[in-house]
Amino acid sequence: LVYxxxxxxLQFCGHTWILANTIARFLMFGQALADTFYSVGFVMSLCQLLSILELFHIADGIEKARLLPRFIQxxxxxxxxxxIIMLEELQSKPVVCAQFFFWNILDLLYPHELLCIMEKPSTTMLWTRxxxxxPLYILSVIIEASVTVWQLLKERQHQLEKWNKKRK
Structure with a gap:
């Protein structure tokens, strides 16, 4: 229970810090930030790495949830x-700021899990969660798909240019 x-x-605090940092930087500079990854990327990576433990929580019966949907997420x-980590040119794109924003709003729903652990579930938190x-997940998936497509188009352009140079 304590664990x-x-x-x-810990997850709630990490995602709250990331979201607060992202929103504060957005309000200070007034646009989607190119350096969001550099300012919150380490904490985001740590939170996402720790999220793998949720799969073990479900498998061990500590948490009541379906394994396959959580595994996919x-x-x-x-x-x-x-x-994003491997493609440095992607790190400075405003889409990373938007993606982190949606991911962290979704992950702010950890208080629902905390209340359930304490056996004091909130109807409001349940409804919100x-x-x-x-809609947040749908927006997140749309952004994710656009980044995947963007990367594929960029790779396509690179391969075609390489092929054209060989042809000449």
Missing amino acids: VFSYNL VMEKNLLLIM YSLWI
Whole structure:
């Protein structure tokens, strides 16, 4: 009980810090920031790495949830974060700021898990978690898909240019 409570509290604090930092920087500079990854990337990476533990929580029966949907969500975020880390030119794109914003709003719903652990679930938190999650997740997936497509188009352009140079 202490472990799961501590885990959820740590995740909530990490995602709250990332979101607060992102919003503050956005309000100070007034646009999607090119250096969001550099300012919050380490904490985001740490939170996402720790999110893998949720799969073990479900498998061990510590948390009541379906394993496959959570596996897909956790791995999707981790793979995209790895892609952002590996592709330095992507790190400075405003889409990273938007993606981190949506991810962290979704992950601010950890208090629902904390309340459930304390056996004091809140109807409001339950409704928010399962209602707000739907449009935010859809927006997040749209942004993720656009980044994947953007990367594929860039790779296509690079390969065609390379092929054209060989042809000449």
